[in-house]
Amino acid sequence: MANGPVVNEMAATLPWRDRVEVFAVGPGGKIYGGRWDNDKSFALPGGGMESGETPLTAALRELSEETGISAVRPKLLMSKPVLHPWSDRHREKTKRNFAGTRTYFVKARVSGDPANMPLDYWGATDKRYYSPEEALGVMLANTNYLAPSVAEARLSILNRLVAASKKRNQQSGAVSEKL
Numbered sequence: 001m002a003n004g005p006v007v008n009e010m011a012a013t014l015p016w017r018d019r020v021e022v023f024a025v026g027p028g029g030k031i032y033g034g035r036w037d038n039d040k041s042f043a044l045p046g047g048g049m050e051s052g053e054t055p056l057t058a059a060l061r062e063l064s065e066e067t068g069i070s071a072v073r074p075k076l077l078m079s080k081p082v083l084h085p086w087s088d089r090h091r092e093k094t095k096r097n098f099a100g101t102r103t104y105f106v107k108a109r110v111s112g113d114p115a116n117m118p119l120d121y122w123g124a125t126d127k128r129y130y131s132p133e134e135a136l137g138v139m140l141a142n143t144n145y146l147a148p149s150v151a152e153a154r155l156s157i158l159n160r161l162v163a164a165s166k167k168r169n170q171q172s173g174a175v176s177e178k179l
Contacts (some may be wrong), residue, residue, distance in 0.1 A: 016102040020059045021046035026110035026129050034124035039146040042138040043124035055104035066122040068114035077105040077157055084147040103150050132161035
């Protein structure tokens with residue numbers, strides 16, 4: 001359900017809130033993240049895109065603002081953004097008049113240690129580098145996701161990263177055995 005239906009006819013005329021989530025890949029292929037305060041799923045740094053920004057520039061900006069981490073070589077991980085329609089109740093609660101969120105997923109390589117600077121609020125705990133397997137474990141520990149279509153996409157990407165990690169480990173094990 002990567003591109004779910006619009007909630008109602010009125011929402012069809014509203015703009016979407018464009019946002020990014022960043023898979024910041026650091027030392028040893030680990031991903032910087034945490035646990036969302038609300039649904040306890042794996043949290044990635046990210047947020048809303050500013051007017052005129054591309055998903056790639058927004059990803060680098062959000063990563064820096066929320067974590068102080070610099071990154072390079074941003075790359076879109078999905079060809080299309082993931083839609084998460086908002087209910088009328090959610091629009092009333094947040095006092096924001098959007099059809100929902102349109103999330104872009106970006107992968108970038110960490111290029112330095114976190115800067116010592118004031119950071120934006122990021123509603124997550126247990127922030128650190130996770131192996132792809134650990135991050136997937138956090139996602140699977142609680143499947144009552146606040147934004148199911150976004151969580152499904154995050155899960156899909158994590159599964160791909162776990163498979164790539166296993167392949168790298170098998171290849172490095174084969175090289176070690178030859179030595």
